[in-house]
Amino acid sequence: MANGEQVDRAALNKFDQKLYAPSWLAERQVAVCALCLACKLSSKLQKQLVQDTVITKSDNSPVSVADFAVQALVIHWIKRAFPNDGFIAEEDSTALRKDNSLLQSVTEAVNSVLSIDDSLIPSEVCDLLDLGNRPVASPKDRTWLLDPIDGTKGFLRGEQFCTALALVESGIVRVGALGCPNLPMSPTSSTSTSGSKVGCIFHAAQNAGAVMQEVERGAETFPIHVSDISDPAWATFCESWEPGHSSHELSKQIAKILGVSNDSIRMDSQCKYGILARGEASIYFRFPREGYQENVWDHAAGSIIIGEAGGMVTDGTGQALDFSKGRKLWNRGGIVATNGRLHTAVINVVRHVLQL
Ligand SMILES: Nc1ncnc2c1ncn2[C@@H]1O[C@H](COP(=O)(O)O)[C@@H](OP(=O)(O)O)[C@H]1O
Numbered sequence: 114m115a116n117g118e119q120v121d122r123a124a125l126n127k128f129d130q131k132l133y134a135p136s137w138l139a140e141r142q143v144a145v146c147a148l149c150l151a152c153k154l155s156s157k158l159q160k161q162l163v164q165d166t167v168i169t170k171s172d173n174s175p176v177s178v179a180d181f182a183v184q185a186l187v188i189h190w191i192k193r194a195f196p197n198d199g200f201i202a203e204e205d206s207t208a209l210r211k212d213n214s215l216l217q218s219v220t221e222a223v224n225s226v227l228s229i230d231d232s233l234i235p236s237e238v239c240d241l242l243d244l245g246n247r248p249v250a251s252p253k254d255r256t257w258l259l260d261p262i263d264g265t266k267g268f269l270r271g272e273q274f275c276t277a278l279a280l281v282e283s284g285i286v287r288v289g290a291l292g293c294p295n296l297p298m299s300p301t302s303s304t305s306t307s308g309s310k311v312g313c314i315f316h317a318a319q320n321a322g323a324v325m326q327e328v329e330r331g332a333e334t335f336p337i338h339v340s341d342i343s344d345p346a347w348a349t350f351c352e353s354w355e356p357g358h359s360s361h362e363l364s365k366q367i368a369k370i371l372g373v374s375n376d377s378i379r380m381d382s383q384c385k386y387g388i389l390a391r392g393e394a395s396i397y398f399r400f401p402r403e404g405y406q407e408n409v410w411d412h413a414a415g416s417i418i419i420g421e422a423g424g425m426v427t428d429g430t431g432q433a434l435d436f437s438k439g440r441k442l443w444n445r446g447g448i449v450a451t452n453g454r455l456h457t458a459v460i461n462v463v464r465h466v467l468q469l
């Protein structure tokens with residue numbers, strides 16, 4: 114009986130949390146509006162992309178007009194709605210302040226999706242970019258984590274990329290949204306994809322579930338849920354397109370031990386979290402080379418979307434990810450996301466193979 118009481122109380126607590134938790138409706142709406150504009154801008158720039166607008170950052174990853182323009186645009190949009198909020202974002206204005214022609218291109222790009230009354234001047238673009246320099250989403254703050262173009266390599270190849278946005282409040286991710294302009298609304302493997310609309314936004318808020326919608330303000334939302342597979346043999350896993358970002362060999366080895374026989378889905382960016390959240394894949398493996406430290410903006414939005422769609426995201430040891438410790442994410446043994454049901458089995462194999 115005592116056990117029964119405990120179970121009831123746990124269920125009641127969960128119910129209470131849902132009933133009294135803030136819905137984050139305004140934040141979610143503003144985030145979706147910002148991502149609709151971001152998708153419009155990034156799609157346009159991907160089509161126009163000229164290789165000579167690509168410069169090299171100190172970490173040697175390619176960065177384009179789109180990275181700067183989308184960051185300035187999204188921060189502008191969020192800041193206007195929530196003036197006291199702070200930001201942790203990937204880019205800053207250093208390169209633009211040294212290159213007037215790049216700054217002009219970025220300013221023109223941002224203004225191309227804003228109304229004339231709302232247009233920005235170059236110095237405002239630089240200032241907006243630099244608002245993204247917060248060192249930590251501390252428990253006292255509300256901080257938006259932003260990756261303007263996640264999957265830059267996919268963007269440059271004309272393939273998948275996304276804009277990722279998450280709100281951390283009191284050290285916890287409360288809202289997450291992924292704008293994926295090139296991802297079809299239907300499963301990418303489905304035979305009906307040809308007729309499917311391309312471009313989707315995934316979004317979620319704590320205790321409010323996860324949804325997917327077309328890239329359009331006020332579009333109908335469809336609740337999404339992870340797959341209900343409980344036997345790894347039936348699972349499909351996804352991983353980075355780039356073997357330099359996540360070891361394909363290691364995922365293959367782990368998948369083999371788990372008995373997974375389906376081919377992996379290789380895809381750039383946090384779109385992978387989107388396809389896992391809607392049940393198209395059941396496992397996401399990320400095993401970077403030793404010493405690589407992940408960025409908080411590369412996983413925060415995806416994590417809440419997976420959690421709210423019924424799945425789980427942890428590091429390779431099964432530890433929850435903590436987005437409140439700085440711009441870098443502390444983790445051991447890479448990052449593993451699953452539909453939840455498979456998590457323990459997958460983590461056991463990862464720990465065994467990596468000797469964690
Ligand atoms: N050597 C490396 N190992 C793992 N991840 C890396 C990496 N170099 C860059 N990345 C990260 O991988 C992200 C892309 O992930 P994916 O391979 O899943 O598309 C990049 O995001 P950006 O494209 O925003 O820079 C970057 O943060």
Ligand SMILES: [Mg+2]
Pocket residue numbers: 260262263264410411
């Ligand atoms: Mg990224």
